[in-house]
Amino acid sequence: MDPSLYLDRGTWVHRLxxxxxxFLLIGSFVLAFVFLNPLYLLGVLAVVLLFxxxxxVLVNLRRIWFxxxxxxxxxxxxxxxxxxxxTPLFLFVEREAVTYGIGVALRIDITIIAGMIFLSTTRNEExxxxxxxxxxxxxxxxxxxTALRLVPTIVAxxxxxxxxxxxxxxxxxxxxxxxxxxxxxPLLVPVFVTTxxxxxxxxxxxxxxxxxxxxERTYFLxxxxxxxxxxxxxxxxxxxxxxxxxxVVGGYGGLEGFTR
Amino acid sequence: MAEPEVSIRNLTYRYRGRKDPALDxxxxxVAEGEFVVIMGHSGAGKSTLCTSLNGLxxxxxxxxxxxxxxxxxxxxxxxxxxxxxxxxxxxxxxxxAQLFSTNVALEVAFGPENFQVExxxxxxxxxxVLRQVRLEGFEDRTPATLSGGQKQRLAIAxxxxxxxxxxxxxxxxxDLDPMGKLGVFEIAEELKNRxxxxxxxxxxxxxxxxxxxxxxxxxxxxxxxxxPAREVLQDVKLLEESSVxxxxxxxxxxxxxxxxxxxxxxxxxxVEEFERRGWRVSPxxxxxxxxxxxxxxxxxxxxxIEVEGLSHHYPNGVVAxxxxxxxxxxxEFLAVLGQNxxxxxxxxxxxxxxxxxxxxSVRVDGEETVKQGIRRLGQRVGYVFQNPDHxxxxxxxxxEVAFGPxxxxxxxxxxxERVEEALTAVxxxxxxxxxxxxxTKGERQRVAVASILAVRPEVLIxxxxxxGLDYAEQRxxxxxxxxxxxxxxxxxxxxxxxxxxxxxxxxxVVMRDGKVALQGSVREVFAEEDELRDASLRPPHIxxxxxxxGYPVLSVEEMLRVTEGG
Numbered sequence: 001m002d003p004s005l006y007l008d009r010g011t012w013v014h015r016l017x018x019x020x021x022x023f024l025l026i027g028s029f030v031l032a033f034v035f036l037n038p039l040y041l042l043g044v045l046a047v048v049l050l051f052x053x054x055x056x057v058l059v060n061l062r063r064i065w066f067x068x069x070x071x072x073x074x075x076x077x078x079x080x081x082x083x084x085x086x087t088p089l090f091l092f093v094e095r096e097a098v099t100y101g102i103g104v105a106l107r108i109d110i111t112i113i114a115g116m117i118f119l120s121t122t123r124n125e126e127x128x129x130x131x132x133x134x135x136x137x138x139x140x141x142x143x144x145x146t147a148l149r150l151v152p153t154i155v156a157x158x159x160x161x162x163x164x165x166x167x168x169x170x171x172x173x174x175x176x177x178x179x180x181x182x183x184x185x186p187l188l189v190p191v192f193v194t195t196x197x198x199x200x201x202x203x204x205x206x207x208x209x210x211x212x213x214x215x216e217r218t219y220f221l222x223x224x225x226x227x228x229x230x231x232x233x234x235x236x237x238x239x240x241x242x243x244x245x246x247x248v249v250g251g252y253g254g255l256e257g258f259t260r
Numbered sequence: 261m262a263e264p265e266v267s268i269r270n271l272t273y274r275y276r277g278r279k280d281p282a283l284d285x286x287x288x289x290v291a292e293g294e295f296v297v298i299m300g301h302s303g304a305g306k307s308t309l310c311t312s313l314n315g316l317x318x319x320x321x322x323x324x325x326x327x328x329x330x331x332x333x334x335x336x337x338x339x340x341x342x343x344x345x346x347x348x349x350x351x352x353x354x355x356x357a358q359l360f361s362t363n364v365a366l367e368v369a370f371g372p373e374n375f376q377v378e379x380x381x382x383x384x385x386x387x388x389v390l391r392q393v394r395l396e397g398f399e400d401r402t403p404a405t406l407s408g409g410q411k412q413r414l415a416i417a418x419x420x421x422x423x424x425x426x427x428x429x430x431x432x433x434x435d436l437d438p439m440g441k442l443g444v445f446e447i448a449e450e451l452k453n454r455x456x457x458x459x460x461x462x463x464x465x466x467x468x469x470x471x472x473x474x475x476x477x478x479x480x481x482x483x484x485x486x487x488p489a490r491e492v493l494q495d496v497k498l499l500e501e502s503s504v505x506x507x508x509x510x511x512x513x514x515x516x517x518x519x520x521x522x523x524x525x526x527x528x529x530x531v532e533e534f535e536r537r538g539w540r541v542s543p544x545x546x547x548x549x550x551x552x553x554x555x556x557x558x559x560x561x562x563x564x565i566e567v568e569g570l571s572h573h574y575p576n577g578v579v580a581x582x583x584x585x586x587x588x589x590x591x592e593f594l595a596v597l598g599q600n601x602x603x604x605x606x607x608x609x610x611x612x613x614x615x616x617x618x619x620x621s622v623r624v625d626g627e628e629t630v631k632q633g634i635r636r637l638g639q640r641v642g643y644v645f646q647n648p649d650h651x652x653x654x655x656x657x658x659x660e661v662a663f664g665p666x667x668x669x670x671x672x673x674x675x676x677e678r679v680e681e682a683l684t685a686v687x688x689x690x691x692x693x694x695x696x697x698x699x700t701k702g703e704r705q706r707v708a709v710a711s712i713l714a715v716r717p718e719v720l721i722x723x724x725x726x727x728g729l730d731y732a733e734q735r736x737x738x739x740x741x742x743x744x745x746x747x748x749x750x751x752x753x754x755x756x757x758x759x760x761x762x763x764x765x766x767x768x769v770v771m772r773d774g775k776v777a778l779q780g781s782v783r784e785v786f787a788e789e790d791e792l793r794d795a796s797l798r799p800p801h802i803x804x805x806x807x808x809x810g811y812p813v814l815s816v817e818e819m820l821r822v823t824e825g826g
């Protein structure tokens with residue numbers, strides 16, 4: 001199994017400049033946090049999903065749906081219980097609290113989905129060169145893209161290790177909360193040891209291939225802002241401005257009557 | 261004569277915190293265009309020697325260096341690793357860890373990028389280098405989706421793209437199937453024929469070193485031989501003493517008293533020499549061997565594992581197994597062979613319930629594995645994974661071994677008894693208090709085996725138990741497994757190491773594209789050289805030698821037993 005999220009689909013979204021996509025990513029975060037009303041957030045979600053659909057990367061949702069659902073449920077339940085509002089719904093739960101819980105769930109899920117779409121359409125190297133072109137030093141940009149690479153590698157190692165330990169009889173499913181956490185020790189130690197070992201080789205390989213040998217370097221990937229990038233950015237900035245105006249000036253999309 | 265490409269004088273290197281030096285007074289010169297192979301036991305200093313070539317020793321690794329290493333006339337002390345990177349390309353043993361890009365082309369371009377190669381030139385280099393390692397057309401593939409052999413070739417390509425004058429490969433074939441190995445050696449062969457590239461290869465498979473100009477043998481950080489390849493390969497005694505596997509044909513003639521200088525090395529040379537000397541194979545004694553095989557087959561017990569019409573499809577749609585029928589009887593020693601991706605590991609992961617059949621059934625002791633569950637099956641079928649570091653987590657060896665019994669809630673006395681028993685079985689008795697992370701790879705492998713044995717499974721599955729071990733360690737690991745088999749355990753080994761199969765296994769199953777291509781006694785299977793080649797496998801030299809004489813034998817000892825004359 002390929003542990004990385006990136007899908008080499010070659011759509012126009014993939015071909016956008018990484019800087020454009022970074023802007024879109026941050027913009028969608030802003031959108032998610034401008035609104036609180038779930039109805040408006042559903043609109044934002046629809047935009048994000050449409051974008052993912054156009055990029056042909058929504059299949060990756062299958063890999064993260066569990067996290068999305070878990071976050072949604074936990075958030076909806078916690079806020080319903082601990083938040084308070086004006087309109088009683090049942091028992092001690094108020095309507096505004098439930099709505100707020102759903103809103104927060106949508107916010108978090110939108111940011112995760114947007115992140116997923118970004119990583120599914122942008123290579124680590126593109127992230128790096130995008131950051132470099134934005135004026136960030138290559139070493140830092142490389143560290144970011146290496147961190148992005150490390151996560152799927154660790155997940156893959158973790159899967160193998162979990163198979164090895166389950167073969168020895170490790171049962172992660174039973175026991176109370178504390179017990180279960182303790183049971184993860186046989187997974188965590190080997191993951192840590194293996195990762196440290198391979199990181200050591202990795203850094204030697206980097207040195208040997210001249211990483212940081214000179215302050216300047218050239219790039220195999222060539223990125224440039226094209227007409228398409230400009231178009232996408234203009235459309236998106238208009239959308240963003242419209243939404244902010246709607247919220248701040250018009251006062252729509254908020255949530256009345258919710259208190260903590 | 262011009263100054264040698266590499267010149268090492270009195271190099272001694274001691275890693276910080278270690279008492280014994282990793283390298284001890286090394287003197288070595290390598291001329292431009294030479295092909296030098298470095299051999300030696302685990303911990304002999306081979307990898308350290310490699311890292312001293314581009315300045316990782318002393319600049320990157322922590323320790324104390326004495327003496328001098330000069331590359332292209334310049335001391336490695338004088339420049340940084342990055343500077344020497346342009347002269348010395350280093351490919352590390354762990355190829356997984358050195359690939360990090362999201363596609364093949366970018367992986368290859370990384371080096372040239374760092375050395376500020378112009379874009380146009382870079383594109384050209386990527387294209388050339390990929391053609392050289394036969395990965396053209398793979399530019400857009402993610403390295404993670406490549407096979408082991410392809411990954412290793414990519415790692416080599418990523419270094420070649422820097423156009424170093426010296427290429428140093430540290431055990432480039434350790435983790436590869438025979439086909440993958442061949443691919444790497446073809447590249448080495450081409451590089452060897454170029455006068456402008458100096459090739460230094462650390463290798464433990466003696467059969468692959470025949471083409472070298474020179475072989476350097478290290479032992480405990482010292483050079484014990486530095487002579488033309490042929491001469492070293494004929495020195496059977498020296499190789500054995502250095503924990504390096506001697507060539508089997510050479511050893512056969514050596515044991516029969518042939519002078520070192522006359523030792524044939526390859527099966528072809530062997531057959532010629534055998535006939536020239538008028539030696540013969542005794543048909544009677546050979547029949548005794550075959551009869552012993554048959555007798556052993558009679559002695560197996562009940563059927564333990566029964567596989568019927570097994571197919572397995574991975575979630576991404578890949579068909580890993582298709583219509584596999586197989587049975588394993590009590591007391592057998594079965595080897596599962598095949599190239600990477602042929603379905604070997606997928607097959608055996610069904611035996612302990614790690615994977616469930618998409619179609620067909622797998623029964624252990626007459627009951628479907630699906631019904632038994634992995635935990636209960638673990639009592640009957642133990643599975644030792646390839647990399648011991650994927651399972652070791654305890655502070656002491658004893659705790660690690662006690663994990664299985666403890667999790668099955670046995671009482672203290674019972675646990676202690678089993679730990680002792682398991683440690684004795686792997687010849688590590690009395691070492692229960694040691695820290696497993698301080699052990700050598702071979703010892704960690706033993707701890708992993710012991711931790712499975714402590715549950716007393718009837719069947720023991722071992723995935724590549726000899727990978728990454730030197731010859732002496734491989735021998736002792738396999739002797740251990742043989743003892744377990746003789747004591748009643750049923751053994752299933754998944755492996756690429758052909759001589760291990762020939763000498764230790766009873767029966768072999770050859771997998772190819774998810775199907776069983778060949779199965780039978782090891783002797784029968786290894787007699788079918790053509791079919792094996794179709795499955796990208798190659799029997800060990802002594803087997804080929806016997807086959808060429810018309811008598812399939814499995815080891816040097818067997819060959820000695822059936823040979824008459826002279």
